[in-house]
Amino acid sequence: MDLYMIGFMFYFFTCGFCKSDIPIGYQVTLPVPSMYNVTFSGRAFFMETGNEVPTFKVALSVEAVNGEYSCSLGVFLGDFKVWNSGHFSQFVAREICMLELTKYGDLQLKDSKGGIGWRSATSAQGVERLQLLETGNLVLSDAMNQIKWQTFNFPTNVMLWGQRLSISTHLTSFYNNSILFFSFEIQKNKIALYLNAGTLKYSYWEFRLPNNRDITFAQLGSRGLKLFDGNFRKFAQILSTRHEPLRILTIGENTGNLKFYHYSPYNGTFEESYEAIHTTCDLPLACGPYGVCTFHNRCTCIQFSRKVYRREPNCNEAFSSEFCTSRSPVEMVEIMGVDSILSIPPQRVNVSKQECLKLCIHDCKCAAVLYSVTGTATIFKECFHYGLVRGVKQVKQGTGLSYLVKVPKGLGRNNRKKSTVKRWLLLVGGVVDGLIILLLVGGFGYYIFVVRRRNNP
Numbered sequence: 490m491d492l493y494m495i496g497f498m499f500y501f502f503t504c505g506f507c508k509s510d511i512p513i514g515y516q517v518t519l520p521v522p523s524m525y526n527v528t529f530s531g532r533a534f535f536m537e538t539g540n541e542v543p544t545f546k547v548a549l550s551v552e553a554v555n556g557e558y559s560c561s562l563g564v565f566l567g568d569f570k571v572w573n574s575g576h577f578s579q580f581v582a583r584e585i586c587m588l589e590l591t592k593y594g595d596l597q598l599k600d601s602k603g604g605i606g607w608r609s610a611t612s613a614q615g616v617e618r619l620q621l622l623e624t625g626n627l628v629l630s631d632a633m634n635q636i637k638w639q640t641f642n643f644p645t646n647v648m649l650w651g652q653r654l655s656i657s658t659h660l661t662s663f664y665n666n667s668i669l670f671f672s673f674e675i676q677k678n679k680i681a682l683y684l685n686a687g688t689l690k691y692s693y694w695e696f697r698l699p700n701n702r703d704i705t706f707a708q709l710g711s712r713g714l715k716l717f718d719g720n721f722r723k724f725a726q727i728l729s730t731r732h733e734p735l736r737i738l739t740i741g742e743n744t745g746n747l748k749f750y751h752y753s754p755y756n757g758t759f760e761e762s763y764e765a766i767h768t769t770c771d772l773p774l775a776c777g778p779y780g781v782c783t784f785h786n787r788c789t790c791i792q793f794s795r796k797v798y799r800r801e802p803n804c805n806e807a808f809s810s811e812f813c814t815s816r817s818p819v820e821m822v823e824i825m826g827v828d829s830i831l832s833i834p835p836q837r838v839n840v841s842k843q844e845c846l847k848l849c850i851h852d853c854k855c856a857a858v859l860y861s862v863t864g865t866a867t868i869f870k871e872c873f874h875y876g877l878v879r880g881v882k883q884v885k886q887g888t889g890l891s892y893l894v895k896v897p898k899g900l901g902r903n904n905r906k907k908s909t910v911k912r913w914l915l916l917v918g919g920v921v922d923g924l925i926i927l928l929l930v931g932g933f934g935y936y937i938f939v940v941r942r943r944n945n946p
Contacts, residue, residue, distance in 0.1 A: 509538040510620040513594055518587040519551045521558045521600070529553045534565075538621045543567025543752065545625040551586045554579060555666065560586030560598055560606060564627050564640060566649070567752075569737065569759055571625060574598065576645040576661075580606025590619050596629060596638070609638045625649045648709050648738040655706040662740040664774060671745035671773075677703050680716070682740070682747055682765065684773040684831060689876045691831035693773045694747065694765050698725055709738050713749070713763070731762040744772050770882040771830055779804035779894070781827055782882040791824050791881060791894065808897050810878070813853035818898040821846045821858060824881075827892045829859055831880040835871040842891065845872035849895060860891040 517535050529552070536547035546565045551558050560582035561575035574580075584601035591597060594616025596609040615631040616638075622628060626649075629638040641652055646662040648654060660673040672683045678701060682694040698704065698716070705719045711734040716725040729735055733751035737759060740747060747765035752758075769775050770782035781791045790804035809815060837845065842860050849855035852874065859873040878894055 508536055510618045511536065511590060512618050513590050513592050513616065515619070516587060516589045517549050518585055519549055519560075521551055521560070521582050521584055521586055523584075525553065525556060525558070527553050529558070536619075536621045536627075539623050542754065543569075545571075545621055545623075547621055547627060549586060549588045551582065557581045558586075560600065562588055562596075562598060562607070564621070564625060566625060566736065567759075569647075571647045571649055571737065572627065572640045572643075572645055574607045576663075578607075582606065590616075590629075594629065594637070611638045624651045626652070646740045646742065650709050650711065650734075650736050653706045653708045656704070660738075660740050662742050662745065664743065664745070669774070671740050673740050673747060675704055675707050680704070680707060680714075682745060684745065684880070686877055691773070691833050691875075691880070693745070693771070693830050693832065693880060695832075696727060696765075709735060709749075711735055714738065727763070729762040733760075733762065735762060743774075745774065746772060773831060773880045776879075776881070777804060778810065779878050780881070781824070784883050791827065791878075805878075808900060810856060812856070812895060819850060819895050820898045820900075821850065821893040822896050822900070823891055823893045826883055826886045827881050828884045828888070828890050829857070829873075829875065829880050829892065830882060831875065833873055833875070836874040837872040839870050840872050841870070846893060848872065849874055849893075856895050858891075858893045858895075860893070862889045 517533055519531050519533055522529060531551040532548045533550075534546045534548045538545050543566055548563050548565060550561050550563055552561070553559075557579075558581065559575055559579045561573055561580065563570055563574070564572040580598055580600075582598075582600035583604075585599075587599045589597050589599060591612070593612040594614055595612035596619060597605050598607040599605055609629055611629050614637045616629045617632050618630060620628050620630055624641075627640040628636045630636050642658070644652070644654065644658055644660050646660050648660060654660070654673075654675055656675050656677070659675065661670055662672075663670045668687060670685050672685055674681055674683060679695050679697045681692045681696070684691045684693055702724055703718060704716050705721075706717050708715050708717065710726075713726045713728040713735070715723045717723050729749050729751075731751060733753070735749050736752050737750040738748070739750065744766075748761055749763040750759040751762045753760045766772055769786040775782045775786075776788035779791055780788045782788060812819060836848065840848075845858055845860050849858045854876050855874045857875040857878045859875070861869075861871040861873070863869045863871075881892070884890070
């Protein structure tokens with residue numbers, strides 16, 4: 490049995506003793522500090538493969554996360570983390586963080602108490618070794634080199650060159666330790682980015698296919714993301730904007746944007762080759778809850794504040810937006826000149842605006858409404874209900890859209906009073922400005938026609 494114990498004073502263990510495969514019975518262990526240090530990060534690299542720079546490496550890591558120490562297994566391309574066992578659920582380890590490939594062929598993460606925080610669930614399947622392939626795929630294989638488990642079947646927020654993504658798998662990226670997360674999904678006739686909030690799901694970017702072609706899987710190639718049909722024929726591709734060969738596709742943790750990256754040997758870093766969304770206001774979480782992204786790509790509160798924030802505001806501080814836990818009466822307040830970038834199927838069609846709003850008021854999970862009226866000869870009316878107020882951006886008025894937000898009853902009335910005062914002030918200001926201009930013009934005319942004539946008879 491191979492056993493490596495990394496001393497507490499060594500935060501990083503390089504690949505001096507790395508292998509491309511390890512047998513059953515192998516263990517590698519990292520100590521967990523007894524005192525919490527928010528900057529602590531310990532990492533032991535124990536597998537490496539490939540001669541191309543940068544190389545793929547596998548590491549056992551201990552990192553400070555939210556007041557605890559997380560123990561995880563990770564795959565890296567250079568310094569870029571491309572897969573992590575703790576992507577969906579963190580394993581909080583006590584005293585030690587140990588990776589073991591048991592004699593029964595199960596790959597496990599444990600701590601000093603023997604608690605198993607993550608496992609491959611491959612026990613008694615004939616697993617003989619853990620291998621790191623040239624593609625960056627970490628696999629468990631048997632004596633006949635048949636793969637029993639692989640990281641490519643459990644993608645995180647990264648897709649590597651040569652990796653396939655099918656309808657049954659998708660990329661996910663979690664936003665700021667909240668319930669919100671982004672997903673990149675392959676569907677029958679499109680690929681799309683989604684914002685997920687519990688059971689709610691909203692698309693904010695789509696790549697639809699011509700001629701109603703069906704996608705079986707997508708694969709990242711050197712020039713772009715290739716789409717294949719059921720006969721393994723490539724029929725569409727999202728091309729990179731650069732000529733350098735691609736290595737990575739990612740879904741941004743904070744933005745939810747889809748990006749391609751190539752490696753620059755000159756700079757020794759990964760550089761962006763393509764991004765799906767170019768405008769800040771078209772990102773789903775560009776602003777905070779009850780915030781609106783303006784024409785100037787800045788955030789302001791739609792919750793009755795004129796203040797423009799340089800940083801993301803919390804715009805629902807004035808009231809509780811948890812309507813299902815409150816019995817207080819509510820009302821819908823229209824926000825002029827805004828739209829939502831979040832797309833969902835309509836709740837109802839061909840209903841009046843009043844009926845659309847009534848449905849939202851009586852549904853405690855509904856937080857906002859978008860009411861759309863389109864068409865000339867034939868009028869189409871669509872009612873969209875949203876369970877959260879995010880992805881709101883400023884648009885030109887007169888687009889046939891009405892966006893309304895649910896608020897406690899009376900708050901909207903206060904807003905209307907403020908709006909009336911604002912209009913009155915604007916009216917008075919306009920009258921005053923007009924009188925000043927009239928006096929200036931009259932004074933100048935008096936000077937030209939009276940004073941100058943008197944001085945020049």
